[in-house]
Amino acid sequence: MDALLSFQNVSLTFPRGHRHVVRALADVSLDLARGELMAVLAGRAQGKTTLLRAAAGFDKPVHGKVVYKGRDLSHLSDRQLSGLLTKQIAFVESIGPDLDLPVISHVALPLLAVLSENVAYERANTTLRRLGADEYADQQWSSLADSERVLATLAQGLVREPELLLVDDLMAALGMGATEQIGRLLHTIAREDEMSVLMSTSDAEATTWFDRVATLAGGELYVPPPSEPDGNVIDFPSNQPRSA
Amino acid sequence: MVTTIVRLMGRTATASGQFGGEVILGLLAEEPSGSYQLDRRLAERFGSVGYANGMAKQTLKRLRKTGLVRPVDAEADVTSPPGVSRAEAVMFEPTSAGIKHFRRWMWASITAPPVREELHAKIALCQPNDMPRMITLVREAVAVCAGRLQDLNVETQARRKRADPERWSSRMDVIVTGGDQAWWESRIKWLQRVRIYLEQEWRTYQADPHSRVA
DSSP states (O other): OOEEEEEEEEEEEEEETTTEEEEEEEEEEEEEETTOEEEEEOOTTSSHHHHHHHHTTSSOOSEEEEEETTEEGGGSOHHHHHHHHHHTEEEEESOOOSSOOBHHHHHHHHHHTTSOHHHHHHHHHHHHHHTTOGGGTTSBGGGOOHHHHHHHHHHHHHTTOOSEEEEESTTTTOOTTHHHHHHHHHHHHHHHHTOEEEEEESOGGGGTTOSEEEEEETTEEEOOOOOOOOTTOOOOOOSSOOOO | OHHHHHHHHHHHHHHHHHHHHHHHHHHHHHSOBOHHHHHHHHHHHSGGGOOOTTHHHHHHHHHHHTTSEEESOTTSOOOOOTTOOHHHHOOEEEOHHHHHHHHHHHHSOOOSSOOHHHHHHHHHHOOGGGHHHHHHHHHHHHHHHHHHHHHHHHHHHHHHHHSOTTSHHHHHHHHHHHHHHHHHHHHHHHHHHHHHHHHHHHHHHHHOTTTSOO
16 A cells, blocks of 8 residues: 555653653554545544644654655655645644634635735635635635634645645534535545545544544554445535536 | 444343343452342442343352352351342352353453443453453454444445435435444543543552552
């Protein structure tokens, strides 16, 4: 199996005060294949965010290594890492933006450093339309409902056209059925774009459309073996037409 | 999916019946008791399992026949509390074969989900030295549950791809599947909490074996 991202015996601890350390990840190993969707199911304070932050290279392991496309993330320079995070790895979390701007501006923001304003806004628009979120593109971020905010946040990640999307507990605020639908939307997009997704969640329904469901507790990860490929079943197309 | 739930519940019920004997053996190993007292101890320790009143009496009869328990002192003059028959007050204790059987059960893997009920009993009866094995069992149980959740998801995906979203039954199916997923989710989270708690207890016990154990 061609792993896009792999954790090799990763342990990560944080100091708490002078004498104690908090064990956030304990000897975690996983292989995420290209195009694979893996969900990490866990309750609060079990290491979900740390796992995803380590996958994005934000937090460096104390032991072991995190390898993306054969490169150890902790050996990259800040410049190389930030390049990776603009173009290939997108990390999205439910913490909202500091400034209250229209949704479209927030979605276009990651692209403004590398593309012209026109192109950036056009791509932001396409991404929002693809998620079925274009109708509130011009609304202020603070005026969005929870489910709309989830889609807009995903758009911020997807607009980079990443190869790896890291989603940190984005759906905690959503109700029955909604998490499954968003999981399904991610599934469709990931299959169309051959994108890999690593998502943490505390809701089993959100994992319905994921290829594998790992569980995490006290920093220990259990990853079940890969399931059988989809076979000949044809995916539902996403609800929104893709623009050219 | 409704059939799945019913099947699972059925399995739970049979499992309780099957391992009832070991639970009684474990309680007797802690302290010899009569059937009346055992029923009360069962309710106290395993209230949520909902053992029937009188379950102890029948189980004791079965265990005695197979030589796993014996009366503490058959000759002794039993004074029964008011409202309790003499037969219900006779004290039983496990034989050495009974103890051996119980120990084997304690350490045996639990592979058939739902794993909670049997595990529940083992944890309730475990001694400090059993903790490392209990931690392993809980880990195995998490793996089994996560595997089950994944199987359910694969099945759900396949069914939804075939399903007609306009149909009422398909939409109701979404609700029922959500229930199944939530069931495994809560099981996984409970097991994870148990594991972390046991690990803490084990560390405390290793640091000072006399501190927390009476």
